[in-house]
Amino acid sequence: MEVTYWLYKDEFEAHIGFVDKKEPVELEVMDQAEKVWKKAKVLLFQKSSEGSSAVGLLGPFGELGDEGKYHIKVLEIIPSPLDDDE
Amino acid sequence: MAYDMRDFIEGLRNAGDLVEINDEVDWNYEISAYEVLSGRFGGPAFLFNNIKGIPKGSRALAAQFVGTFRRPHKKAAIAMGLDPNVDRPEWNAVLAKRMSMMLRPVETSTGQCKEIVKMGKEVNLLELPFTYHAIGDGGRYIFCSAAIIKDPDSSWINTGNYAIEVFSRNRLVITPYAHTNFLAIYTEKYQAKGLSMPVAICLGGDPAVTMAAGMILPPGVSEYDIAGGIRGTPMELVRAQTSDLLVPANAEVIIEGEIRPYERLPEGPKIEVFGFSVGPRQPFYPIRVHCITQRKNPIIWDIHTSLGASGASLQLSLQGLGFTGMAKAFGLPMKLGGTMAPVRSGATGHAAVYKKKYPEDYPGFMQDLWDKYLALPGLGGVFARQVFVDDDVNVLDETEFYDALFSQVSAAKDIRVRPPCPVMTIESSWMEEWDRNKYVGPGTIRGPKQTFDATTKEEPPLGVRRLTFETVFPENVQEWVVVNWERLGFKEEPLWHDSWLKAKF
Numbered sequence: 001m002e003v004t005y006w007l008y009k010d011e012f013e014a015h016i017g018f019v020d021k022k023e024p025v026e027l028e029v030m031d032q033a034e035k036v037w038k039k040a041k042v043l044l045f046q047k048s049s050e051g052s053s054a055v056g057l058l059g060p061f062g063e064l065g066d067e068g069k070y071h072i073k074v075l076e077i078i079p080s081p082l083d084d085d086e
Numbered sequence: 087m088a089y090d091m092r093d094f095i096e097g098l099r100n101a102g103d104l105v106e107i108n109d110e111v112d113w114n115y116e117i118s119a120y121e122v123l124s125g126r127f128g129g130p131a132f133l134f135n136n137i138k139g140i141p142k143g144s145r146a147l148a149a150q151f152v153g154t155f156r157r158p159h160k161k162a163a164i165a166m167g168l169d170p171n172v173d174r175p176e177w178n179a180v181l182a183k184r185m186s187m188m189l190r191p192v193e194t195s196t197g198q199c200k201e202i203v204k205m206g207k208e209v210n211l212l213e214l215p216f217t218y219h220a221i222g223d224g225g226r227y228i229f230c231s232a233a234i235i236k237d238p239d240s241s242w243i244n245t246g247n248y249a250i251e252v253f254s255r256n257r258l259v260i261t262p263y264a265h266t267n268f269l270a271i272y273t274e275k276y277q278a279k280g281l282s283m284p285v286a287i288c289l290g291g292d293p294a295v296t297m298a299a300g301m302i303l304p305p306g307v308s309e310y311d312i313a314g315g316i317r318g319t320p321m322e323l324v325r326a327q328t329s330d331l332l333v334p335a336n337a338e339v340i341i342e343g344e345i346r347p348y349e350r351l352p353e354g355p356k357i358e359v360f361g362f363s364v365g366p367r368q369p370f371y372p373i374r375v376h377c378i379t380q381r382k383n384p385i386i387w388d389i390h391t392s393l394g395a396s397g398a399s400l401q402l403s404l405q406g407l408g409f410t411g412m413a414k415a416f417g418l419p420m421k422l423g424g425t426m427a428p429v430r431s432g433a434t435g436h437a438a439v440y441k442k443k444y445p446e447d448y449p450g451f452m453q454d455l456w457d458k459y460l461a462l463p464g465l466g467g468v469f470a471r472q473v474f475v476d477d478d479v480n481v482l483d484e485t486e487f488y489d490a491l492f493s494q495v496s497a498a499k500d501i502r503v504r505p506p507c508p509v510m511t512i513e514s515s516w517m518e519e520w521d522r523n524k525y526v527g528p529g530t531i532r533g534p535k536q537t538f539d540a541t542t543k544e545e546p547p548l549g550v551r552r553l554t555f556e557t558v559f560p561e562n563v564q565e566w567v568v569v570n571w572e573r574l575g576f577k578e579e580p581l582w583h584d585s586w587l588k589a590k591f
Contacts, residue, residue: 008367035114035218035226036254037352060366062222062355082254 001068004053006030009065012044012057019044024075030058039078045071088322090198090336091290091385095147097164098131105130112138113146113226118219118390121149125395128154131161133385137215143383146215150387151396151403159403165293166316181316181407188307189314191321197335199291203327204378210255211375214339217388222363224354226252229397230389232288232299232309233260234331235268238275243332244268245299245309250287250373251353258287258341258373259353267305272345272371282344284329285373289386290338292317300400301408328377338384343375357391443476444542444549456502456537473538478552486554490540493550500539506532 007027015025022043029040045052052071056064098104111117111134120132131150136142153160159177160170168180204210216226228250236243244267251259262268276283288295294317298309310332314320323332328342351372355365391397446452455474475481475490495501542549551557555564 030225033114034212035223036212036252037225058222058224058355060355062220062224062357062363062365064222080254082257 001054003056003067004032005055005072005074006032006058006064007055007070007072009057009059012055012070015044019070020046026078027072029055029072029074039080040074041076041078042072042074045073047071049073088319088336089292089294089317091147091293091338091387094150094165094293095131095133095385097167098150098161101164101170103130103161103164103170104133106133106135108135110136110138113140113215114138114218115220117146117148117215117217117388121152121388121390121395122392124149125152125390125392125398128152128157128160134215140215141213144213144215145383145385146217147385147387148217148390149396151389151400153399153403158399160399162293162297162400162403165297177403178407181404184316184318185312185407187315187318188311189318189320191310191314191323191332193332194322194324194335197322197324197337198381199324199333199335199337199340200327200379201382202380204380205327206376209375209378211252211258211341211378212255214378214384215386216252219390220357220392223356224251224352224365224367225356227356228252228258228287228289228388229391230289230296230387232291232295232334233268234286234288234333235271235283236331237271238279238281238283240306242306243308243310244271245288245295247296247299249356249358251356253351253353253372256375257351258343258375259351259370260285260345260373261353261368261370265302267303270305276345277347280347282346284326284331284342284344286326286329286331286333286343287341287373288334288337288339289341290381290384291334291336292321295321295334297400297404300404302405303408326377327379337381339378339380339386341373341375342377342379343373345371345373443478444545452539452541471536471538473540475540476542479540489552491538493552494540494542495538496543500543502537502539504535504537506534 007029011027015027018025024041024043026039026041028037029042030037043052048054048071052073054068055070055072056067057070058064095104099106107120111120117132117134117137124130124132129149129152131152132148134146134148137144137146151161153162157163157171157174157177159172159174163170163172163177166181166184168177172180216228218226219229229247231247231250232245233248233250234243234245246262246266246268248263248266248268249261251261253259260268262272272283292313294313295309298312298316301309301312303309303312310321310323322335324335325331326333326340326342329344331342333340349372350369352367353370354367355363358364389396389400452474473487473491475487475494479490480486542552559567
């Protein structure tokens with residue numbers, strides 16, 4: 001299944017208690033169109049809901065799994081302090 | 087004018103080994119997919135002129151080092167002005183000879199790499215067509231470059247080819263390996279002094295620089311000198327824009343930055359140059375990028391690292407040559423100090439090293455081989471498993487190699503395990519879960535080493551007689567078959583084994 005974002009599996013599993021809780025969590029997400037990790041404030045869902053996107057979970061050795069099993073709604077991309085310095 | 091990557095592209099074109107593609111392609115998987123497919127049959131290189139989402143003018147070259155099993159150096163030979171059909175023994179012999187004639191570089195006042203200069207906020211790495219290689223990679227990676235650094239205590243300039251993740255618009259994360267000079271210089275010198283280390287990443291320019299950067303050479307040897315030797319003319323260097331580093335004047339792109347002491351960013355997972363996935367995400371060295379200088383319409387060259395692709399071909403073509411030089415420097419009487427073959431990638435821990443045929447060259451030769459070879463700075467870190475064979479075993483032929491391994495190794499006497507020491511990042515795949523958080527980062531991944539003595543210990547009847555075409559038939563019969571080979575309609579070269587065994591280098 002095509003997904004919009006990848007999440008680190010270990011990071012997602014550490015926050016699995018937030019699925020469907022409508023409580024935002026901060027996770028690193030990789031937009032598949034950009035292939036760069038960014039920290040984001042997101043809501044986690046078991047099923048697709050309005051404004052949400054399907055995700056895949058990236059394991060420690062690059063194994064991709066659970067594609068489309070979970071969904072996230074990105075509320076905010078948190079600016080990286082790295083972006084501001086020169 | 088000095089040879090550069092654009093000359094190499096013309097060389098590929100003239101050899102019928104280049105396909106130019108003007109249709110839009112995506113840096114996201116597609117460029118790499120072309121390379122991997124080409125790698126399956128020793129196919130062409132590709133020049134992509136139109137890359138999705140990338141400012142017009144920037145181009146990408148891929149599969150530029152893809153070779154074949156017998157001739158992994160096929161395109162590297164074009165880069166060196168040699169016949170692409172030169173066989174592997176001759177390739178090794180010519181390169182080894184050229185390497186030994188090191189030439190100091192010359193400094194010029196400016197160069198093509200300064201045609202465009204972007205500083206500070208103008209810097210945006212994501213505008214360059216760095217590719218995303220494979221499902222599961224933690225980001226876009228640069229696998230074909232020369233990372234240039236300088237020893238703070240001498241004039242020694244070191245370059246190396248590393249996996250570099252494009253982390254953000256102004257950050258790269260570089261992953262030097264446990265055995266590299268980069269690691270030694272940075273962690274033992276700059277970081278210990280509390281200093282930032284200037285770094286320049288060179289993309290393109292004379293392929294000889296990148297090829298030399300991929301060799302593992304002893305401390306104090308500059309890859310620029312080696313590149314000058316293999317090119318036959320000194321490299322032309324120019325002062326970097328933001329540091330006193332000297333960089334190739336005709337590079338396509340120079341990325342300049344610094345690594346600060348103790349600063350780390352997460353890197354990985356990724357496919358490695360050895361064709362395996364390496365993880366987990368680990369803290370490595372971030373390069374704060376301050377400046378990008380480049381040619382107009384720059385060409386970014388890329389290599390994919392799966393089986394048969396450019397990364398594997400480049401390793402097979404070049405990396406053993408650095409070991410050869412080191413082994414010879416230690417006075418070991420070897421025809422070839424080390425080679426990746428027949429196992430595709432030596433860096434996963436396999437090496438084959440020649441010893442002269444039975445008996446030993448001198449009493450204690452094998453012990454010297456264990457002690458000196460394993461103690462060499464590069465090899466000490468890079469190989470977790472090493473196999474020593476006689477010099478009449480053609481290590482390019484897997485059948486012969488495994489025949490030696492299975493017939494000459496006594497499980498009781500000829501396998502040695504050495505205590506853990508720094509090993510390649512690939513070994514992280516074998517870590518126990520509980521070790522992963524302790525042993526991460528270059529130089530901290532530790533593993534035991536195994537050596538296999540697959541050399542002949544006893545002559546027949548006690549020893550095992552090796553049965554090959556050359557040993558089981560009378561010479562006149564061998565000659566008759568070979569002479570009639572083509573007349574009988576066979577196209578394969580029956581004597582490639584012979585040329586390997588007779589090669590002197």
